[in-house]
Amino acid sequence: MRFETTRNPAALSDEARTDLMADPGFGRVFTDHMVTIRWTVDGGWQEARVRPREAFQLDPASAVLHYAQEIFEGLKAYRATDGGVTMFRPEQNARRFNESARRMAMPELPDDVFVQACEELIRVDEKWVPGGEGSLYLRPFMFASEAFLGVKPASEFIFCVIACTVGAYFKGGAKPVSIWVSDHYNRAGPGGTGAAKCGGNYAASLVAQAEAIQHGCDQVVFLDSSEHKWVEELGGMNLFFLFADGSVVTPPLGGTILPGITRASILHLLRTDGVVVEERPYSIDEWRADAASGKLSEVFACGTAAVLAAVGQVKSSQGDFVIGNGGTGLRTEALRTRLTAIQRGQAPGPEGWVHTVAL
Known part of the structure; x- marks a missing residue:
């Protein structure tokens, strides 16, 4: 799939990003961009974009707010010893994502597009991938965006990937x-x-x-x-x-x-x-x-x-x-x-x- 990329004009400076990455905790220090793809029952998957991370504008009747049609995944990107970036078994996350989608009456996203979306975000926010014991946590998710009140599968969805630099999951690091x-x-x-x-x-x-x-x-x-x-x-x-x-x-x-x-x-x-x-x-x-x-x-x-x-x-x-x-x-x-x-x-x-x- 072809992704259109729009760089964030308010992206953090190297100094500000370094300060945040020094002690990120878990799930609080987010990167400058996100990936979105829309799905409609008539048009399928469309409008694949890498864009500045920003708030969604949702109608108060959006189906996710009332009927909880929402799924997500979690995977990590790591800084390799040669300076490159790797992910661990992302195709398995793609497979499980679609298993969740089927159970929740949501559209399936092709496995290769799921992995590509993660790669696109990593490439644009590559400086957020830490070395050492840290990692970049990727959160792909999908939710029903159609505005209606009625118990039925929605006909419009948004797939998104956001990311955050993370340290240890448990406070104090790995401990019993x-x-x-x-x-x-x-x-x-x-x-x-x-x-x-x-x-x-x-x-x-x-x-x-x-x-x-x-x-x-x-x-x-x-x-x-x-x-x-x-x-x-x-x-x-x-x-x-x-x-x-x-x-x-x-x-x-x-x-x-x-x-x-x-x-x-x-x-x-x-x-x-x-x-x-x-x-x-x-x-x-x-x-x-x-x-x-x-x-x-x-x-x-x-x-x-x-x-x-x-x-x-x-x-x-x-x-x-x-x-x-x-x-x-x-x-x-x-x-x-x-x-x-x-x-x-x-x-x-x-x-x-x-x-x-x-x-």
Whole structure:
């Protein structure tokens, strides 16, 4: 697709940009530009533009504001050792984006256009890609822009990509996190939108996340909505359980868990190394008992933003327990180091995982 580029006349100076990038945090320091593409039921995808980052003008009756037809993705661009820029498996984000679109009755965007849109934004805002441990977080999303009041799929949509320079996802950097077990809120149910990356799933998790914070925890973990005993995922990350005998368990997808790209990458690396990995239901009672007996040695959460984060403590209304010694285990740390090295092109990985952006 051909993109028309309009440079931002108010783009930040090199000095101002450098100051912001020195301590960006996560999700607050945005680049100068964005990408937009419009879709209409009659004209399809059109008006592909790289343009100054600015506010949208939306009609108060825009369908996204009333019926939540919205999906998004998250992926990162890294500064390579040779000074270039890479992305990690962007075609997998494109694939998942379209799976979410189908579930939410939204138009599919060709995979190559999704990747191209990310590349176009990286090229124009390449100076925002940091070196070192930082990265450029890309947020492609799509929403219903048609103005109407009525429960039906919209006939007009906007696809957009914005980006922000980011540091560590968790304050204080990579460290063990504490988790609160939600015993009365659910993230998703069978037949619902749990496998789609839509904003409504995250909105539904916020009250439980707030409850976790009230109990002194970093994150909330959700159980299944039917029996309320099987561990599913955090508000935005998948879980892995590492046992003393070397084996690994992670909850199966099944439509209620988001199919994480970091999750799939970890599964591939573990199985390639000959590790016995099971994708099977794992209950909160098993988790508690295995932690107490020492059978369970490490637990980590994973996702694009945080990569891997060790779980040190679990709290719930039924009592608290610690994983191992409450710190980051050696296997978790080694896996995190290996994956981040592959993502940044500092170590070899499976063919096709690292996507080099032509600058």
